[in-house]
Amino acid sequence: MRCVGNPFSRRGFLAAGSIAGFGLSLPELLMRQAAAEMKHYDFIKPKAKSVIHVFLPGGMAQQESFDPKPYSPLEYRGEMGTLKTNTGEVFSNTIPKLAKRADKFSVIRSMTHGEAAHERGTHNMFTGYKPSPALQYPSFGAVVSHEYGPRNNLPPYICIPNVPNEFAGTGYLPSSYGGFALGSDPARGDFQVRDLNLSGGVDESRFVKRKEALEVVNRRFTSMTSADNVAAMSTFYERAYDLLDTPAAKEAFDINKEGDKLRDRYGRNQAGQRLLMARRLVEAGSRLVTLTYGGWDMHQSITSGFNRTMPALDQGLSALIDDLDSRGLLDETLVMVTSEFGRTPKINADAGRDHWPKVFSVMLAGGGVKGGMVYGASDSTAAEPDHSPVSPADLATTMYHLLGIVADKELMAPGDRPIEIVDGGNVISDILV
Incomplete structure (x- = not known):
């Protein structure tokens, strides 16, 4: 932790000499000085021990998932129907299994940022920062690895199956805090972690x-x-x-230790087996596991795209929530489902939706997050937040808060530049237990 001021200054040593006569040694003095200086930070008791970050590359449409608009014109609402959740909310009918478990998670319907390019949107959602030409920021996993280190001799930051993008790296932090990549997909019949x-x-x-x-x-x-x-x-x-x-x-890392019935419950596919592997790893001690699934950049034929891609995710996420809950792990494991951005309010000429960063949805479960809650709202056509906008910095700050990491703590970038872990984010306290 960076401390303000220099406890080893000449004045500090003179003070140490005068206080020593009253029974305080130099180490004791320095410890007290450090404790006083670190009061700049509000220490947080962690609610979550681990994070499973499920990233959906390409930009998942909010209208066909967690934020349908059934009363808007057809060209806005799309072809999908809706269904009631077990809490009385309305989701798209693409996620029937999750709808039956809506009391176990929260949905943020007012995520927003200004980056419509894939790379820039991805940067936002992996770091909590807007991209900068002057500095590469560390990913969530790298920061958690830096702050906490390994537990039970497992890598603190693991990527399934590989490091998903250039923004999932260590940024200005040393390379030693990088993610451990499995190197193979757990859904493969010949799956084996390389070099293990x-x-x-x-x-x-x-x-x-x-x-x-x-x-x-x-x-x-x-x-x-x-x-x-x-x-x-x-x-x-x-x-x-x-x-x-x-x-x-x-x-x-041996997914074959799981019984056939549980593997079937998750789904014998990329989504299901990656999620099951993530559960194994956080249960064993890994602190943050990042996994990706699918391609959600549906500029064309979004209805068929969702019908093809979403069922496996709906099944796998539902099984993950049930599995964590049954093992007593849900309260201490934050499941965070994000994407680069959302999709345009209006269906385009190719029956798809284009990039839209102004508003989209994120799902959070466990780890100190309330169940059965929808936070924020988009307007009538899912074009922009209607109220309670949430930025990537807010989401990152909330995640770190749940882990017991102070988001405005300063880390040292090259050139001895102090950089806050997150700049300007606010904890979304309304969704927390």
């Missing part, structure tokens, strides 16, 4: 000898350079050793 097992012909004693030899070489090499990528590689090796040496941690 010893090479053929290498037994445990041989592995230990190789590790010791590598450590000797690394100590010599790292003493000659301070390059970030060298230090990061050393950290990666150490974490890999910890993982290989911890059977319980390795087992978390």
Whole structure:
């Protein structure tokens, strides 16, 4: 944590000398100074231990999911019907299973930002910041990894199946806080996490000898350079050793440990098996798991696109909520479903919808979030927020708050520049338990 002022100044040492006579040692004094200076930050008791961030690339339409407009003209509302949730709200009929579990999650219908390009919208939703030509900001996973580090020898930040985009990286933070990518899709019949097992012909004693030899070489090499990528590689090796040496941690990646009935309940497809793997990883100790599913950039034939893509997500998310709840994990696991932006209010000439960042929807479940709530609203044609707009900075601040991370804490960017984790976001307190 960055502290304001310099506790090691000449004045500080003079004060330490005068106070020592009253029984305070220099370490005690410095500890008190640090504690006083850190009162700038409001410490937060975390409600969530982990986050599962489900990102839907391309921009999911709000009208065909969580924010239908059944009373608007056909060219605005689209061809999909609606249904009542178990809380009396109205969702699109594309998500019938989630509608039966609406009491378990909240929907924000007033997400908004100004970036209509895929890359810029993605940047917003992975960092909480608008893109800047001067600085690359760290992703949520990198920040969580930086603040908390590993738990139970599992990587703190894991990506399923791969790091999804350039904005899911470490930004200005050291590379050692990057995401661990599975490298293969859990839905594959031959799924295996790359580099998680010893090479053929290498037994445990041989592995230990190789590790010791590598450590000797690394100590010599790292003493000659301070390059970030060298230090990061050393950290990666150490974490890999910890993982290989911890059977319980390795087992978390073995999706075949799950029974057939549960795997069927999630769905034997990309959405279902990625979500099931995410549950295994947070249950075992990973702090933030990011996964992607589908392609939601439906400029053409949006009805058939949703009919093809949404059922697996509806099934998988519903199974995830049920599974976390039955294991007593929902209260401590934040499930966050986001996308780059929404889609245009009016159906285009190709029966699709185009990019629309002015308003869209996000789903949040567990981890200190109320169930059965809709926050904010779009106007009659889902063109802009009607009230209670929520920015990416607000969403990020709320997520960090639930994890016990102070969003306006300053981290150090290159050049010793203090940069807030999130700049200007507000906690969406109305949706919190």
